Amino acid sequence: MTKIQQKIWLLVILAVAVMGIIWLALTHVTEQNQQKSNEVLKRYMEINDVSQQTKALITSLNTQLVTPSAYHAQQTRAQLSKVRDLEQELETLRNDDNGFRITSYRHLLESVTDTSERVLRLVNEQELEEATMEFNEATRIANYISEMTMTLLSEEMATYNGFYGALIETSEQLNKLALFVLALITVVLLAATYGFSYSITKPVDELTRAANDLAEGHFDRPVKVESKDELAFLASTFEHMRVNINEYIDELTQKAHLEQELQKNKLLLKESQLKSLQNQMNPHFLFNTLNTLSKKAYLDGAEETSDLLVDVAGLLRYNLKNRDQAVPLEEEVAVIAQYMAIQQARFADRLTYTTSIDADLSVPIPSFTLQPLVENAVIHGIEPVENGGTVKLNIKTVPQGLQIQIMDDGQGINAEQLQRIQAPQSEAHIGFYNVQKRLELFYGQTNLLQITSSEGQGTVVTIHIPREERADDA
Amino acid sequence: MNKQLLIIFGLLIVFFSVLVGRAVYQVMDATPQLPKIAKDTNTLHIALITQELDTPFWDRVAQGAKQEAKKQGVAFEVTGAYAFDDSAFLDAMELAIHSKVDGILIQGLDNPRFKELAQVKAAYYGIPIITIANDVPVKDTLRKTYIGTDQVAAGQALGKHALQTLKKGDEVVVLMDEAKPYFERQRLKGLKRAFHRQGIEVIVRTTGHEQQQLVDSTQQLLNEHPTSDAFIMLNANYTNTVVQEISKRMRLSNFQLYTFDDGVDAEALLQSKKINALVTQQPEKMGQQGVKRLVDWLNGNEMPLKVAGYFTSFEIEEVGS
Incomplete structure (x- = not known):
């Protein structure tokens, strides 16, 4: 009964x-x-x-x-x-x-x-x-x-x-x-x-109020019923449902938030892709042309030019292939090497590129993570300096995973600019922010990218690659 | 919950609970109880039968008897008739006899049926009869004994008292019932004894006991003996009427008036100085003695009873004494 x-x-x-x-x-x-x-x-x-x-x-x-x-x-x-x-x-x-x-x-x-x-x-x-x-x-x-x-x-x-x-x-x-x-x-x-x-109507009243609250969307008000009969059971079930819904809604909100971020980042990526597409007319044609040019230069005895063209072609291929997927770190490093070779041809003695790698480079990272940062170091760090400088790529194993550092001894960035880079207000200067967001999305963690700089001293950009994160996906 | 409502409910519940409790108590209290069925205790049953129920004198007799009956632990009842209704009185007597009471205390009545009842019926059932206050001759009734005033002595004493004021040659009218009951005859006997050779002329007149007869007798007496010096009523119940009739025609102080106390108004008349003296008897003592002797006799403690009777004392009460 x-x-x-x-x-x-x-x-x-x-x-x-x-x-x-x-x-x-x-x-x-x-x-x-x-x-x-x-x-x-x-x-x-x-x-x-x-x-x-x-x-x-x-x-x-x-x-x-x-x-x-x-x-x-x-x-x-x-x-x-x-x-x-x-x-x-x-x-x-x-x-x-x-x-x-x-x-x-x-x-x-x-x-x-x-x-x-x-x-x-x-x-x-x-x-x-x-x-x-x-x-x-x-x-x-x-x-x-x-x-x-x-x-x-x-x-x-x-x-x-x-x-x-x-x-x-x-x-x-x-x-x-x-x-x-x-x-x-x-x-x-x-x-x-x-x-x-x-004893019957009071819990019913309380339930009614709680139901009204829920109907109005106040999922955070606990359902409290002081009774010992079925209504208490009903109330506790109701409360349980409320908590579940509340959690579900929280989760949904979080997901929506994430989705929004993702969408935003996709837009950013699209933009950069567009930008690069604008920059390259017909990449395949250019790629083939570059290869032909390389052969011609080699046959003409201009070996240096030929190598340069191979680097450009490699860079271009990488660009075409790996737009929005994860790549092993070594590929990214290789691309940086090619990119730096091209830049060195341009800057001649003014640009020095050194690497110090002490880690397993099979770790997957989002493509075009390092390239924009190195490009920034060259263009904004070294190029304005008359005497040129050095760009260093250091990769080492740390307890948390890998630490990738891109250092230059260029002109550095002042605090105001630093601010702008980290949280861009307009479409301009989005390179750094873009990388940062993509890393966060990829690893599901924040604070993976740090930048320190002092004017005239150079800039250090540090990337933390968490250990074993996404290891299965690789 | 609404606190005010709770308090009101609580108060109402307490209030009605108290009322209900009180009503339950009252119902319990009011619940009728039947008298308990009693066992027949085989106690002696004694009846006191009188012709004058509810008169001061006989009430006192009954009271004395009742007290003694209670003391002795015997059942006791007063029956009889009102105002000398002989037939009702004798019926009561017969009823008592047929009811087989253990003993009868009775006001003696000088009447053939009384004698027959006492002599035949009561004797047939073996019921002892004791006359009380008023005696009847023992040979006619076979009464066991008599308890009361020695009427001869009382009459004599009253006569002697009257002599204190009477002189030689004075006329004394004695009024008695036309039935000449035994106790009146006894009193007259005493009176005559007192007046013997005193040179007093005693005129004895009888009268019926109806009011009108009494009035007529008195008037006749006053007509015939206007110069008489004293009136002695042998039956105390006549006194009031006689006094009234005399006072209608002449001064009461012209006469000496004497009577006995076994009448309705005797005492009051003495108090108001309308009569000169009366014989006061001891009715309580009679009742008490009657029951005591009857019970003693029934229990076999006192045997035989004195046939002459057991006399209780009396005294002459004068005006102002």
Whole structure:
């Protein structure tokens, strides 16, 4: 059975039981009083019966006296024994008040039966004169009996006067009691009903409010219900649902946020691609042309030019191939080498490129991670300096993974510019930011790219490649 | 939950609980109890039968008897008739006899049916009869004994008292019932004994006890003996009427008035100085003695009873004494 059902049953059983008990009690009292008053009535009737039977005895005796017969004698004897029985029964009527009277009454009956018997005997013996005398005596005694019956009855009335008064009072008091009990039950039931309905409606109200909150989108307000029945279960289930939804929504929000970032980055990438496409008319044609040029230069004995063209071609191929996928670090390093070879051809002695690699280069990284940074170092760091400088690429294993450093000893970046680079406001200067975002997206971590610079001293860009992250994807 | 509502509910519940509790108590309290059925204890039943129920004198007799009956632990009842209704009185007596009471204390009535009842019926059932206050001759009734004032002595004492104021040659009217009951005859006997050879003329007149008869008798007496010096009412119940009739015609102080205390107004008349003296008896003592002797006799403690009777004392009460 459920708790609420239990409550309802309990309330109903309580009401029924209370009413039942009261009904039983009232019935009991009434019945008792009824019994008592019946008892009194029975006394009256018994007393009255004595008088009646005595009269019947006298009548019967008279018949026997006037017209003696065996039948009438028989009848009279039967009546006699009836009166004798009554006389015995009279003893049950005795109480403290009427002891004297009852004794007298019994003796009178004795007298009348004795006399009657004498009459019968005398009639039997044909002594009619004496029989008549005795009969007169019996009649007189019978009269005394009926007189005493009246006296006894009136005395009984007096004795039971108090009883009847009490009976009437009891019934009045019972009425009053019934009224009060009714009032009490009403109040108790009202109170119980109030408490009961409250115990149901309050959690329902709370649930309703919680549901409203949820409907209005307030998923952060806890559902609190103080109850121990099904509603509590409902509430806790509801609360559980709320928490789940809340978590789900949080997750969704986060994902949406991420998605947005991703979208943004894709746009950035697209932009850079567009930019590079704008820069290159037909890359494949150019690639092929560059290869042809390289062969021609080689055949012409310009080996240096030929090598340069091979580097340019390699750079171009890499560019075409690996736009938005992860590549092993060594490929990226190789591309940087080619790029630097081209730049060195351009800057001649002004640009020095050194590498210091002490790590496993099979680690995958997003393509074009290093190239924009090296390009920045060359173009913004070394190029403005008249004497040129050195660009260093250091890769080493650190406890967290790999540390890639791109250092130049160029003119450096001032603080204001540094700010702008890290959080670009416009389309310009997005190279650094682009790399940073792509790294974050790729590894799912932030702070992977750091830049330190001081004016005139050069710039150091540090990339942290986390260990084992995305290892499976590689 | 609404705190106010809770408090109201609580108060109402307490209030009605108290009312219900009180009502339950009242119902319990009011529940009628039947008198308990008693056992026949086989105690002696004694009846006191008088012709003058509810008169001061007999109430006092009954009171004395009742007290003694209670002391002795016997059942006791007063029955009889009101105002000398002989028939009702004798019916009561017969009823008592047929009811087989163990003993009867009775105001003696000088009447044939009384004698028959006492002599035949009571004797048939073996019920002892003791006369009280007013005696009847023992030979007619077979009464066991008499308890009360020695009426002869009382009459004599009253006569002697009257002599204190009477002189030789004075006329004394004695009023007695026309039935000449035994106790009045006794009193007269005493009176006559007192007035014997005192040179007092005693005129004895009988009267019926009906009011009109009494008035007539008194008027006749006053007509016939206007110069008489004293009136002695042997039956105390006549006193009031006689006093009224005399005072209608002449000054009460013309006469000396004497009577006994077993009448309705005797004491009051003495207090208001309308009569000169009366014989006061001891009714309580009579009742008490009657019950005591009867019970003693029934229990076999005192046997036989003195046939002459047991006399209780009396005294003469004068105006102002």
